[in-house]
Amino acid sequence: MKFFEYKPIRSKLKLVIISTCVLTVILVFAGFFTYEYVTFKKILIDDLSTKADLIAENSNAALTFRDYTDATRILNSLVSQPHITAAAIYDKNKTIFASYTREGQEEVFPAKPLSSDTSLFNDDAIVVYKAIILSGEQIGTLYLSKDLASQKQRFWSYLEIALLVLIGSLTAAYVVANILAKNISAPIISLAETSKKVSQQKDYSIRAAKISNDETGFLADSFNQMLVQIQERDADLHKTYETIQDAEKRYRTTLDHMLEGCQIIGFDWKYLYLNDVAIKHSRSTKEELIGKTMMDVYPGIENTEMFQYMNLCMKERTPNQMENKFVYPDGEKKWFTLSIEPVPEGIFILSEDITERKKLQEELNKHHEQLEELVKDRTSQLEAANKDMESFSYSVSHDLRAPLRAVSGYARMLEQDYSNILDKEGNRLLGVIQNNAKTMGSLIDDLLALSRLGRKEIRKSLIDMTKLTKTVLQEINKITSNNAEVKINKLHPVMADNSLMSQVMTNLLSNAIKYSSKKEKPVVKISSEEKDGQFIYSVSDNGAGFDMQYAQKLFGVFQRLHASHEFEGTGVGLAIVHLLIRKHGGNVWAEGEVNKGATFYFSLPAERAG
Amino acid sequence: MENKGVEILLVEDNLNDAELTVRALRKNNITNELIHLKDGAEALDFIFGTGSYKGRDINNRPKVILLDLKMPKVDGIEVLRRIKENDLTKKIPVVILTSSKEDPDIRTCYELGANSYIVKPVEFDNFQKAVSDLGLYWLLLNQTTG
Incomplete structure (x- = not known):
């Protein structure tokens, strides 16, 4: 058969x-x-x-x-x-x-x-x-x-x-068979040839000719339908294949051109792939590596820690990351970060030369240490300076006050015991001596306050500025009598040092009350707004005001725009405000017009609680 | 040396301040027996009956000590510490006299057991009032307790 x-x-x-x-x-x-x-x-x-x-x-x-x-x-x-x-x-x-x-x-x-x-x-x-x-x-x-x-x-x-x-019938049968066989087999042969062509040329667009309407015709139709389906699937497959190939190409190109070294090691520890950087890292050529095992290339590598990690990844399929110091045969040492990932072929190693970074880091660490040393030095110097400053302040307060006290005290004694002997002018002169001594005392006090506040550490908490301002106003009203109408709008709460903000508000508010005290109807307004991530607070009055060309002088120590016989003061209050607001990372400024009034602004970063 | 009836001990190196202090007390009719000593060492000798005060009856304690802090030789803090360390003297009220409320030693003084402090104001009237108020208060207090 x-x-x-x-x-x-x-x-x-x-x-x-x-x-x-x-x-x-x-x-x-x-x-x-x-x-x-x-x-x-x-x-x-x-x-x-x-x-x-x-x-x-x-x-x-x-x-x-x-x-x-x-x-x-x-x-x-x-x-x-x-x-x-x-x-x-x-x-x-x-x-x-x-x-x-x-x-x-x-x-x-x-x-x-x-x-x-x-x-x-x-x-x-x-x-x-x-x-x-x-x-x-x-x-x-x-x-x-x-x-x-x-x-x-x-x-x-x-x-x-x-x-x-x-013989006759055989001949006749042969002829008939030939004709019949030709008729019957032709569609089948055609189908067979078509299929052969399709399979040889891989051309699924070829169609079988339908010669008869019997089973072979049906077969041809089915075959053609099948071809249509195959053609569609082939097209899909082709598309998919192309996509995959594109992706593969893209990945390979990506790998090839990566700045990190990339290598794929097979389960038999043979190098399957290396990109240029990996080849550079290994200091060999592609031909010397591909197909060789790691052990061939680096004898004794089995004993390194790096190999243990790779082996772990190879067997347990667990990814690992490590920093590795690699010693080349010529003795040169280089640092690499290695990222070891399991891949279907074996393991994938991503290596980055961090020798420079390590060096920099070491240098940086050295610098850091030096810097810390320096900071320590400077801090102790600063602490010493601070201590000096404190003892200086103490000396100032003690030693400058003692003679002043004597001046004031003895003038007072003279006044008490001998005023009946002195004439009017003599008594006036005694008064001048006492007033100046008193002023000098205030100056020393204010200067000391400025120095103390300047050194004070800020302790921030959420402050209800409206409440704080009201308390400050009450304190001011206790000490000085005035007939100012003070309007306190609802103010933004802010993260700041409570006692320092009280000081700021006290100085600004008492200034406003003081400089508007000569008006018939003194009005002081306090309000706030939020702008560009800052809270801006303002204290305005309708008092004496100032000439804008001297605005810069307002916040300097002992700078005054008014004579002390007009308005009392040492010229330290606004300097303190300036200092404290700057310490909070804010700013101060003022607007004013002579005899119309002044507005003092200060801004604070719009930090909220937390 | 006979020191009977010493009620106010003023320890102050600055003679002007001492005179002002004495005057302030007198002006307020505080006429109690007062001794003025010019430095810490002398104060300790007086209180504990040593040195030039050897033989003084130390049980005759002043009713109040007005103590200046900044003094040559032994400073006020040291004097205060010695007074408050000793069981015989620790009950004597000590009022610290200081030139400034900014004085960092004030806190130390309270920790050591100082009873009060007076800032010596530049202005005589205020100074006079402060000194007399506190002196009087402690004199009276000591009389009731002692």
């Missing part, structure tokens, strides 16, 4: 048609022969029996009268029958009475005839025994033998015909 398997359908079809045809012819002939053989044998026996009957009848008398001549004559008449090879008449005693043999024929007669009517076939001849009956009594037996040569001849000619018919 193997042989059959590889034959084309067309040959198979032809073979089927021809073999069917041959088989049919053979079967027909076989049947025919069988029939012929059976009927012929019967005809032959009947024919020979009839002849035997006739001869037996005729030889009746001859045998009865033992007329040998007549018997022989009767038998000799069989000459006209060329196929009768022998004939014999047996008498009652079953001995041959007369016999006939065809010319050229050696006939051996059976010694004893079979008694009854019998016909026998053997290979070459047919033998008939016939009883010779006279008045119901068998008086002898006739023996007839006929050869089958003519029958054989006839059989052979039959066979010849059969062969001719077979």
Whole structure:
């Protein structure tokens, strides 16, 4: 069957048609022969029996009268029958009475005839025994033998015909089969060729031709539908493939051009991929690395800590990051950060040369230490200076006040004990001495306050500025009598030092009240607004005001725009405000017009609680 | 040396301030026996009956000590500490005299057990009032408790 398997359908079809045809012819002939053989044998026996009957009848008398001549004559008449090879008449005693043999024929007669009517076939001849009956009594037996040569001849000619018919029908079948097979197989072959073309050229746009409307036509349709689907899927696949390839290309390009070293190590520790930077890091060439194992390239690497991490990643698939000091064969040391990630091929190592960074860091650390040392030095110097300042302040307060106290005290004593001796002018002069001593005392106090506040540490908390301002106003009203109308708007709460803000507000508010005190209806307003991430507070009055060209001088220490006989003061209050607001990271400024009033502003960063 | 009846001990190196202080007390009719000592060492000798005050009956304690802080030799803080360390003297009220309320020593004084302090104002009238008020207060207090 193997042989059959590889034959084309067309040959198979032809073979089927021809073999069917041959088989049919053979079967027909076989049947025919069988029939012929059976009927012929019967005809032959009947024919020979009839002849035997006739001869037996005729030889009746001859045998009865033992007329040998007549018997022989009767038998000799069989000459006209060329196929009768022998004939014999047996008498009652079953001995041959007369016999006939065809010319050229050696006939051996059976010694004893079979008694009854019998016909026998053997290979070459047919033998008939016939009883010779006279008045119901068998008086002898006739023996007839006929050869089958003519029958054989006839059989052979039959066979010849059969062969001719077979050949003829074979030829006819071949031709018909050819035509039929061509018709039946053509669509299949076309389909097969199309599919072959498709599979060879990978061209799914080819379509099979529909030649007939039978199953092959259906097959062609199905095939074409399938091709359409394949074409669609192929297109999808192609698109996907292209996308993947693009991505792959992009990744590879990215990897290739990364500033970090990238390498992929296989499970067998062989280098599978290295980008240029990784190659540079390894100080080899691509050819020296790809396909080699790490152990080949760096003998003894198994004993390093770095390798333990890589091994861990290789086996447990856990990513790791580490900083590694790498010592090159020439002894040079470099620092790398390594990021080890598991990938399907093995492990991926991202390496970055941080030697420079390390160096810088070390230098930076050194600088940092130096800086800290310096800061420490400076801090202690500053602390010392602060201490000096404190003792200086103390000395100032103590030592400057003592003589002042003596001046003031003794002038007072003079006034108390001797004013009756002094004239009016003398008493006035005593008064001047006392007033100046008092002023000098205030100056020292204010200066000390400024110095103290300047050194004070800020402790911020959320301050309700409205409440603070109201408290400050109450304190001011306790100390000084005034008839100012003070309007306090709702103020923004702010993160600041409570006591310092009280000081600021006290100074500004008392200034406003003081400088508006000579007006008939002094009005002081306090309000606030939020602007550019800052709270801006303002204290305005309708008092003496100031000339804007001196605005810069307002906040300097001991700077005054008014004579002290007009308005009392040492010129330190606004300097303190300026100092404290600056300490909070804010700013102060003022607007004013002579005799119309002034507005003092201060801003604070708009920090809220927390 | 006989020191019977010492009620006010003024320790002050500045003679002007001392005179002003004495005058302020007198002006307010505080006429109690007063001793003025010119430095811390002398004050300690007086209080504990040593040095030039050897033999003084130290049980005769002043009713109030007005103590200046800044003095040569032994300063006011040291004197205060010695007074408050000693069981015999620690009950004597000590009023610190200082030139400025900014004085960082004020806190130390309170920690050591100072009973009060007076800022010596430049203006005589105020000074006089402050000195007399406090002196009087402690004199009276000591009389009631002692």
